[in-house]
Amino acid sequence: MTTVALERSSAFARLDNRRVEILTLSPEMKGRDRERELHEAGTLDRKVKIRSLWQDLTSWSDRKLRRMVGTVDPDPSAVDDVLNRSGRDWTELREDSEGHLLQADRYHDRGHLLVIDRQDMKKRGRRGGRRITLFDRDQKVIAQWGSAREFYQAWLDVVIGDKPSYLICDSAFVGNFIHEFRRDNVILCMVNHNHFLADADDEPTGALAEDKFGYLRHLDNFDLATTLTDSQRVAMERLDLSAGKLTTVSNLTDDLHGDPYRPRARHKGSMIARLAPQKRVEDAIVAVADVAARGRQITLDIYGDGEDRPMLSELIQSKNAVDRITLRGHVEGAKSNFLASSFSLLTSRYEGQGLVVLESMSAGCIPICYEVDFGPADIIEHGVNGFLVDPGDVDGLADAISTFLSLSEDEVSAMRRNAVSRAADFFERPIIRRWGEVLASQSFAPIIRAEGAHAEAQSAEVTANGIAITLRVSDLKESTLTQTFVSWKSRAGTFYGRVEARRSGELITAEIPYSRIEHMTGEYVDFSLDLVFDRGFERVRIACGEDSVIRTSDQVHLYSTKHGNFSGRLVRTDLTSTS
Known part of the structure; x- marks a missing residue:
């Protein structure tokens, strides 16, 4: 992800002669050394700057620090929380007995106290409640915030203006x-x-x-x-x-200038992957060992490191494949090995896109991949510029490798040409052009806010197919809605969903099918109304008053919370739809 962000930012700067800043919130990035290293290595264009929150704050004058706008009333007694300074480092920390951070004091480059970030405001010594205080050089409070996100936003407002x-x-x-x-x-x-x-x-x-x-x-x-x-x-x-x-908008990939006609050892394969469960490298090892057992000449170099390395080393030994499969570890610029390799493997459980697939194709190295979510099938045309295999089908993977090894040189050259041609769709210029199109289509129109909007359940009923809800919405003022949704979120876990609703004046109706909620058995769920504008979004909790007509069932229990909001609980697992 970091590599992609660096490459995209550099491409923006090069192709559009545009000033680009990469913003970071990490205290570990204080200082400009990393930016200089990236510039010197050619990884980052000279017009791209890395801007650190803490580099700014620890070097700004009091005058510029005062541009940071707080969100809570200043408490001047916050200065009494300062920790004893143990050394010359710019940070002092206070932790509990289990090593959980309770307070971080940050110091200005000139040596005076800058920030106290206290995270035990409810009860000293126990995490809970937060107050971030910014001081001037005389140790007077400039501003305070009740959360890190508010603090970060104040910095962004100064940076962007x-x-x-x-x-x-x-x-x-x-x-x-x-x-x-x-x-x-x-x-x-x-x-x-x-x-x-x-x-x-x-x-x-x-x-x-x-x-x-x-x-x-x-x-x-x-x-x-x-x-x-x-x-x-x-x-x-x-x-x-x-x-x-x-x-x-896809990731961009380097033009590795792969030569489709360059002679390569057909049996030589490469794989770039973290040695972690998501990448399922063990499937590649088993498949290559199986191809070797069929009497085929084959080798595989695996570039990357991770927690699965010991297990994978044992697997290679158990398959008697030590002379065929090599764990190369992390190697800088590993993608250049695709230029000398004939095929590559991807056996992940899932991918965001699979950048290594594009790098392999750019080098003229034929990718043989599991057809997982998401990426390979959007890039590869099976049998034309690569091979797709059902996810987890190790035998199918071995068969695909064997098929590739059996192709004629003319067939392989054609595939390499097709692979390089397809990779070109993801080179710098077309991807940055795509970014230009989608960004240019956005509008700087004023953001519509409907913070005073109110939604109340008129009726809610468990039907044979799901939950039917009728709401009344008010206090939208002059706002023009483009779409409305009824959304739900579990109080525990990460269940979330929504369905589009229909609006007629102040009345809004929606139907939530069982198929959308059946996985949440036993979960408490809170419902909201989502209001979408041309440029603006508001999520409103749905009130459930005494006049609301609620019809529940043994399957789904609908009710009003003690705060008067509409909620529910899925009681049974045998939710079925008759539709």
Whole structure:
């Protein structure tokens, strides 16, 4: 992900002669050394700058620090929380007996106290409640925030100011809170790099990925959300995760100048993968060992490292394949090995796109891949520029390798030509042109806010097919809705979903089929109304008053919470639809 962000930023700068900043929130990135290293290595274009939150704060003057706007009333007694300074390092930490961070003090480059980030505000010594305080050089409070996300947004407001800007987020961690950063002059884009479900083998109505849960249920808060493949975009649209904000923009890949006619040892294979469960490298080892057992000459070099290395080493030995399969470990520039290799393997459980597939094809190395979500099938045409195998079918993988080894030189040369030609669709210019198209299509129109909107359940009934809901919405003022949805979220776990609703004046109706909720048996679920505007999004909890008509069942229990909100609990597992 980091490599992709660096390459994309550099391509923006080169091809559009544009100033690009990569923003980082990590305290470990304080200092400019990493930027210089990347520039010197040629990894980062000279017009691209890495800008660190902590580099800014620890070097800014008091005058510039005062541009940071707080969100809570300043408490001058916060300075009394300062820790004893133990040395010259710019950070002092306080932890509990189990090593959990309770407080971090940060110091200005000039030596005075800058920030106290205290995370035990409810009860000293126990995590809970947060207060971040920014000080001037006289140790007077400049501003305070009640959460890290508010603190980060204050910095972004200073960095971006009122300039029309495009903010592209590649980090799921940051995406889980950056969706709240809505400014008229900022086009906010979220890039989804990997699978969006908690389990890649799960049904498409199951739980969402935990590390992405925060932003996946707020995609309409972004101006634009991208996927790397059409297949993932369609899968996410099928669940109504976005009201037209999703579009496909693939990763770019280097032009490795693969020569389709260059002689290569047909039996030589390469694989680039982390040695981790997601990559399922053991399947590649078993398949290659099986091909060797059939009497074929074959070798496989595996580049990458990870937790599965000991297990994979034992597997290679157990298959008597030590002289055929080699774990090369992490090697800088490993993709260059595709230029001398004849075929590559990808056996992952899932992929965001599978950048190594594109790199292999760019080098004229034929990819043989599991047809997993998402990526390979969007890139490879089976038998034309690569091979697709049913996921987890090790015998099928071995058969595909054997088929490739049996092809004539003319057939292989044709496949290599086709592979290089297909990879060219993902080179720098076409992908940056695509980014230009999707960003240029966005509008800097004022963001519509409907913070005072109110929704109340008129009726909710468990039917033979699911849940039928009628709502009344009010206090929309002059806002013009484009779409409405009824959404639900489990209180535990990461279940989330929504269905489009119909609006007639103040009344909104929706039907939630059992097929969308049957996986949440035993879960408590809270319902909301999602209001989508041309540029704007509001999620409103649904009130459930005394006048609301609620008809529940043995399967689904619908009720009003103690706070007067509409919620439910799926009681039984035998939910079936008669439709």
